[in-house]
Amino acid sequence: MTSPLRIAHMLHGCRTLGPGARTVVWVRGCARRCVGCIATPILGDGPVLELSPDELLARVLESSDGGVTFSGGEPLEQATVVAAAAEALQAAGRNVMVYTGFQLDELRRDNDPQVHRLLAATDILVDGPFEADRQADLLWRGSANQRIHLLSERFRDLADRMDGVGAGVEVRLDSDSNLFWAGVPTRQFVGQLRRAAEEQGIVLTGHGGIWA
Numbered sequence: 001m002t003s004p005l006r007i008a009h010m011l012h013g014c015r016t017l018g019p020g021a022r023t024v025v026w027v028r029g030c031a032r033r034c035v036g037c038i039a040t041p042i043l044g045d046g047p048v049l050e051l052s053p054d055e056l057l058a059r060v061l062e063s064s065d066g067g068v069t070f071s072g073g074e075p076l077e078q079a080t081v082v083a084a085a086a087e088a089l090q091a092a093g094r095n096v097m098v099y100t101g102f103q104l105d106e107l108r109r110d111n112d113p114q115v116h117r118l119l120a121a122t123d124i125l126v127d128g129p130f131e132a133d134r135q136a137d138l139l140w141r142g143s144a145n146q147r148i149h150l151l152s153e154r155f156r157d158l159a160d161r162m163d164g165v166g167a168g169v170e171v172r173l174d175s176d177s178n179l180f181w182a183g184v185p186t187r188q189f190v191g192q193l194r195r196a197a198e199e200q201g202i203v204l205t206g207h208g209g210i211w212a
């Protein structure tokens with residue numbers, strides 16, 4: 001039986017991490033420790049939501065989102081369950097986008113059949129780790145080494161948009177007063193947000209993607 005997917009956060013209706021409205025799934029864990037990684041709080045152990053592919057599909061179908069983005073963390077570290085989830089999502093008519101610190105060429109040379117299964121069920125792959133010295137404001141990417149690969153015919157119309165600027169950052173406040181952001185911000189973003197809040201008399205605590 002496939003192990004459940006270990007998820008750090010999920011967000012419905014996101015418009016900054018892929019085309020259209022999407023459910024974003026931030027998987028927990030990444031063995032790399034890239035300098036300046038914006039996902040630092042979820043790279044190691046911590047709270048997880050564990051969902052089977054069917055449970056994840058059910059949650060996505062509760063929304064009107066047209067696609068799902070797997071971010072992280074490193075989705076390829078959970079390739080088997082992400083592949084199963086991606087297949088189920090595509091079968092239900094949802095498109096799939098995956099972020100990975102690996103390069104597409106590396107993945108294509110990988111001997112693990114689960115990696116190839118995941119690539120086959122992926123419409124858009126964003127590859128390469130964040131490189132702080134190549135930071136750039138690019139569509140869905142934080143550094144110039146990262147590439148967008150259209151692995152299916154579904155988004156061929158995006159080919160002309162690849163060189164566009166970033167899609168911005170969404171900031172959400174949930175019912176428990178947790179502030180959460182989603183997108184590919186600059187490294188200055190957190191400080192800028194904190195200062196802007198303080199100018200309004202609001203003190204943000206915590207770090208990373210969530211403040212309480």
Ligand code: SF4
Nearest residue numbers: 030032034037101130
């Ligand atoms: S590969 Fe990506 S998620 Fe992993 S540490 Fe590097 S930038 Fe962060």
